[in-house]
Amino acid sequence: MPSTIQEVPLHIVTIGERTLPRILFLHGFLGSGGDWLPVARELCNDFCCVMVDLPGHGKAGFREAPPSDGFFEQTVDALAELLRLSASSPSYLVGYSMGGRLALALLLRHPELFTKAIIVSASPGLRTNKEQSDRQVHDDRIARKIERNFEGFIEAWYDQPLFATLKHHPIFKDVESERKINDPRNLALALRVLGTGRQRSQWEALQHNRVPIRFFVGEKDERYVEIGHQMVKLCPGSDLEIFPHCGHTLQLENKELFLDRLRFFFNQQEEKQL
Numbered sequence: 001m002p003s004t005i006q007e008v009p010l011h012i013v014t015i016g017e018r019t020l021p022r023i024l025f026l027h028g029f030l031g032s033g034g035d036w037l038p039v040a041r042e043l044c045n046d047f048c049c050v051m052v053d054l055p056g057h058g059k060a061g062f063r064e065a066p067p068s069d070g071f072f073e074q075t076v077d078a079l080a081e082l083l084r085l086s087a088s089s090p091s092y093l094v095g096y097s098m099g100g101r102l103a104l105a106l107l108l109r110h111p112e113l114f115t116k117a118i119i120v121s122a123s124p125g126l127r128t129n130k131e132q133s134d135r136q137v138h139d140d141r142i143a144r145k146i147e148r149n150f151e152g153f154i155e156a157w158y159d160q161p162l163f164a165t166l167k168h169h170p171i172f173k174d175v176e177s178e179r180k181i182n183d184p185r186n187l188a189l190a191l192r193v194l195g196t197g198r199q200r201s202q203w204e205a206l207q208h209n210r211v212p213i214r215f216f217v218g219e220k221d222e223r224y225v226e227i228g229h230q231m232v233k234l235c236p237g238s239d240l241e242i243f244p245h246c247g248h249t250l251q252l253e254n255k256e257l258f259l260d261r262l263r264f265f266f267n268q269q270e271e272k273q274l
Contacts, residue, residue: 008071008078009060011053016044021115022091023266024083025051026099028121029194030157030179030187032058036094039251042259047092047266052079054099056190061183071193073109073200076102080110092266093117096251101125101199107213108205116266120216121248123227124202135197143188150184165220165247175252206235213238214265218246218253 013033023043025036033051040049053060055075066074079102083091093114095103100122107117126132145153154176158167166172192198213235215228219242228240241261243250251258 007066008075009055009062010078010082011059012082013051014048015040015051016046016048018048020046020048021266022048022050022089024079024091024093024103025049026079026093026095026103027052027054027057028097028099029191030057030154030182031096031099032178032182034058034178035096038255039259039262042255043262046263050086050091054102054190055194056186057182061186062189065189066193068193068198072102072105072198075194076106076109079106080113083110083113090115094120094262095122096120097122097248098194101196102194105199105202107211108202108209111209111211114211116212116214118214118216118262118265120251121218121221121224122215123196123224124206124231125199126196127201127203132197132201135195137197139191139195139197143191146184146188146191150182150187151180153184154179162221162223162248165218165245165253166249169253171252175249203234206231209235209237211237212265214261215240216243216250216258216261217241218243218248218250220245220247221250224248 011033025033025040027033027035033053036049036051040051043049056062091114093103093107100119103117104119104122104124107114126135158176166175215231215238217224217228217240219225225242232238232240243254243257246253
């Protein structure tokens with residue numbers, strides 16, 4: 001189901017009966033909604049799993065270059081509008097990395113749409129204008145690398161320390177192959193308009209949260225462990241869960257534990273409603 005609400009390209013795949021409690025899944029940079037299929041197949045008897053291809057990824061390619069200023073917020077509002085059009089009750093929310101940044105912004109901007117949220121390996125953005133502008137320069141440099149030598153970029157991307165545990169996981173070759181299917185032009189555009197430097201900081205907004213949140217991070221992903229601790233201190237109704245022996249892609253590296261912790265957290269809410 002393609003959508004261009006507010007000129008934002010999105011593509012949605014749903015698994016599970018639409019009458020079941022709904023989970024909206026948002027993927028990370030280089031990924032697609034299909035990244036969540038292994039998780040959704042385990043959950044679809046109990047939840048309606050809605051997996052989104054975010055702009056520039058999967059089947060949600062850009063028809064033209066979008067404006068860089070404000071597109072992150074446009075994407076957040078487009079996701080909210082999609083939920084309002086398709087869901088009659090609050091949903092659960094799961095977002096990873098780039099999708100986690102979008103999910104957190106979506107939750108804080110449209111809290112009435114959600115019952116609970118899991119934010120995986122993500123941050124509320126950068127705190128200062130200087131950090132944001134520096135990151136924009138950095139991301140534009142990365143975008144040019146994607147356009148010039150995509151396979152070389154993929155290799156360098158997964159050489160980053162936060163992916164060290166994934167690179168030694170049996171699933172890595174499959175993940176790497178899936179990433180190479182992407183369109184480099186679309187990914188470069190996505191980085192320029194959805195990168196961390198292009199979103200407004202959500203650090204101040206955390207104090208206004210009123211939806212239960214779990215921040216999931218991998219033990220080996222030290223930067224995001226620290227960010228997780230900082231977020232929990234500022235964000236009411238939140239907790240941090242650290243996955244042992246995992247890095248940035250904990251939902252891939254230990255899918256069983258991820259599913260166990262997701263079910264436990266989301267089913268707590270179902271019990272309270274009885």
